[in-house]
Amino acid sequence: TGDFADAARGSLPVWTPATSEAFASYGVIDSGALEQPIALPGAVWPQFGGLSVTTTSTALQSLTDAFLYLHEYPFECTEQVASRVIATVALRDVLQAFEVADLPTPEAIGERVLGDLQLLESRQNNDGGFALWRQGQDSWPFVSLHVAHALIRARDKGYEGSPQVLQRALAHLRQIEKHIPGYYGERARRHIIAYSLHVRALDGDRDPARARALIAEAGGAEQLNFESLGWLLGVLTGDPESAAEITQVRRFLANRTSETAAGASFASSYSDGDYLIMHSDRRADAVILEAMIADQPDSDLIPKLVNSLQAHRVRGRWANTQENVFVLLALDGYFQRFESVTPDFVARSWLGPDFAGEHAFRGRSTERHRIDIPMAWLAEQSPLGPLLLAKEGAGRLYYRIGMDYAPRSLNLAPARHGFEVERRYEAVDDADDVRQLDDGSWEIRAGARVAVELTMVAPARRHHVALVDPLPAGLEPINPDLSPQAQPPEPMASAGRSIRLSRPAGPSWWGPWYEHQNLRDERAEAFASLLPGGVYTYRYQARATTPGEFVVPPARAEEMYEPETFGRSGTDRVVVR
Numbered sequence: 001t002g003d004f005a006d007a008a009r010g011s012l013p014v015w016t017p018a019t020s021e022a023f024a025s026y027g028v029i030d031s032g033a034l035e036q037p038i039a040l041p042g043a044v045w046p047q048f049g050g051l052s053v054t055t056t057s058t059a060l061q062s063l064t065d066a067f068l069y070l071h072e073y074p075f076e077c078t079e080q081v082a083s084r085v086i087a088t089v090a091l092r093d094v095l096q097a098f099e100v101a102d103l104p105t106p107e108a109i110g111e112r113v114l115g116d117l118q119l120l121e122s123r124q125n126n127d128g129g130f131a132l133w134r135q136g137q138d139s140w141p142f143v144s145l146h147v148a149h150a151l152i153r154a155r156d157k158g159y160e161g162s163p164q165v166l167q168r169a170l171a172h173l174r175q176i177e178k179h180i181p182g183y184y185g186e187r188a189r190r191h192i193i194a195y196s197l198h199v200r201a202l203d204g205d206r207d208p209a210r211a212r213a214l215i216a217e218a219g220g221a222e223q224l225n226f227e228s229l230g231w232l233l234g235v236l237t238g239d240p241e242s243a244a245e246i247t248q249v250r251r252f253l254a255n256r257t258s259e260t261a262a263g264a265s266f267a268s269s270y271s272d273g274d275y276l277i278m279h280s281d282r283r284a285d286a287v288i289l290e291a292m293i294a295d296q297p298d299s300d301l302i303p304k305l306v307n308s309l310q311a312h313r314v315r316g317r318w319a320n321t322q323e324n325v326f327v328l329l330a331l332d333g334y335f336q337r338f339e340s341v342t343p344d345f346v347a348r349s350w351l352g353p354d355f356a357g358e359h360a361f362r363g364r365s366t367e368r369h370r371i372d373i374p375m376a377w378l379a380e381q382s383p384l385g386p387l388l389l390a391k392e393g394a395g396r397l398y399y400r401i402g403m404d405y406a407p408r409s410l411n412l413a414p415a416r417h418g419f420e421v422e423r424r425y426e427a428v429d430d431a432d433d434v435r436q437l438d439d440g441s442w443e444i445r446a447g448a449r450v451a452v453e454l455t456m457v458a459p460a461r462r463h464h465v466a467l468v469d470p471l472p473a474g475l476e477p478i479n480p481d482l483s484p485q486a487q488p489p490e491p492m493a494s495a496g497r498s499i500r501l502s503r504p505a506g507p508s509w510w511g512p513w514y515e516h517q518n519l520r521d522e523r524a525e526a527f528a529s530l531l532p533g534g535v536y537t538y539r540y541q542a543r544a545t546t547p548g549e550f551v552v553p554p555a556r557a558e559e560m561y562e563p564e565t566f567g568r569s570g571t572d573r574v575v576v577r
Helices: 064-071 078-098 106-121 141-156 163-174 186-202 208-218 226-236 240-255 272-276 281-295 301-311 321-338 375-380
Strands: 021-029 033-036 050-056 257-259 264-266 344-351 354-362 368-374 387-394 397-405 415-417 420-427 434-436 442-444 449-458 462-470 475-477 500-502 508-510 516-519 523-531 534-544 548-552 556-559 562-568 572-576
Touching: 021 033, 021 301, 021 387, 021 562, 050 344, 050 354, 050 375, 050 387, 064 078, 064 321, 078 106, 078 141, 078 321, 106 141, 141 163, 141 186, 163 186, 186 208, 186 226, 208 226, 208 240, 226 240, 226 281, 240 257, 240 281, 257 301, 264 281, 264 301, 281 301, 281 321, 301 321, 301 462, 344 368, 344 397, 354 368, 368 375, 387 397, 420 434, 449 462, 516 534, 523 534
Parallel strands: 420 562, 442 572
Antiparallel strands: 021 397, 033 387, 050 368, 050 397, 257 264, 344 354, 344 387, 415 562, 420 449, 434 442, 449 534, 462 523, 462 556, 475 534, 500 508, 516 523, 548 572, 556 562
16 A cells, blocks of 8 residues: 555443442421431442432422313213312312423313213112113212212312202212122122211211221221221221220321332232222222321322322323322322422522522422432542431422442342342253353353343332343344344233233233333343232343353342332353363
């Protein structure tokens, strides 16, 4: 080339096999200040993570989509119309307080409520109950109670329907036990009686004696479903003669709470008769939340239940009309109890002697403010002073204090903080291609295909889950869409069996537990927006392409929006020969 020259420049990524972790504390401040001790979690990489302080003036995220879902629901069976009435009259004040856009005018909302009341009245049977679709069909006990519930809520907010219809509905619910068909199971029967006691209490006809008797008939609180317990707790609260039953219900619920740093929920099960009572887990959480607001207003589970319920939303709403109406009812109760004062305060924070920042919250808003302090700065301070978070002014301050970090150690033990994760390597073509050595490391023949199997345990419902498995640098994933030799990952398994799934926005079906997966150059990922408690398996294939000894960071599962709820396997070592 004479005096001329040519060159090419390339780069090879070198990944530090470190693993990120996160922990956080959540709480509320009604007045004064909070002091939170802060310490570094041992030796960490200063280039990653740090301390964050997130503040907001409300636990209620935008409720517009859920309201509009009910307002515009097209099918209009009696339950759905009643749910629309309940949600409309309950959320009217909340949505107007936040000045939410895209809502119908108050006049349009009022006209819709009155039209719905007339439609419900047209479906009342001679026994005072209500059919699911039209007058003359059999009265559904649960639907009849739900309509009475709607008529009472509408009346109390100034929407007057027919007094005669309401009186016949109230008479029907006071004798609801006579209207429950004989083929209803005991679980469904008790559920309907509990709901009737709740609706009667809303009308001022409180009957704690019948509530106590129902618990006794069932053989104790543990024999009733969570929704029934929530309704009964609301009836029993404040009654001196019901102290023993209140203690029993509280203890049962406390023992069966699934709690993380950010959220809480109650796990319930399904049975064949649940279609008769339109059961769902989210409705159960909402019913208990509403009862706890009246019974235990100081409980720190209340804001966590609010967080978990909102995490279940898909496209801004919950799965069906029953879930939406009872969640919105509970959130309205929360708003009226804890957020009735219009926010007008300043939140300020200090880390030791150093001022970290401030933000003013003026008026109703779902705004969130976040302050980030990098790990590099924190690592230079020794020791770290406490974090002081103060509120000055009227309203309630919600906070999250979180720390993200990556330990320097490249030999991490398994960790269980809301998930449990295990990882195994298996041969695909020849059993001798993969073996685990006595020291726990893995030896893989160069060129062999490898099946990577991850087992993930979620002890309770988890939201927006990411399962991530880093690959050793000597392995490359095989994309089944590009290679006909690679079989797609197997369906979800529990104890060796495929299990039935219930997705948040649709019917139940058989299939993979994950909704989306990515096979990247250096990791495999699987995602689920809602994960019921259980044991899950995820499999994919890789090929051993590069001889050498490799450190493999732990496989990790986490809730994407609350990463302090996580779990990981241990660090592995892989030798490709």
